[in-house]
Amino acid sequence: MPNPKHKTTKSKVGMRRSHHHTSTILGAKCENCGELKQAHTVCPSCGTYKGRKVLAETKEV
């Protein structure tokens, strides 16, 4: 059976996995207010999704 000749070192594993991190989740701009928000989610600042009001507006003084 073909097998790797040498064990992959922790160093090599670390080097390979250095690219596994994810970038920021804020990937989209809100169409309504222009705020940066997570893609395919309701905007947390104005509560709209695809131009439609989804969240009930909080009463501000």
Ligand SMILES: [Zn+2]
């Ligand atoms: Zn918004």
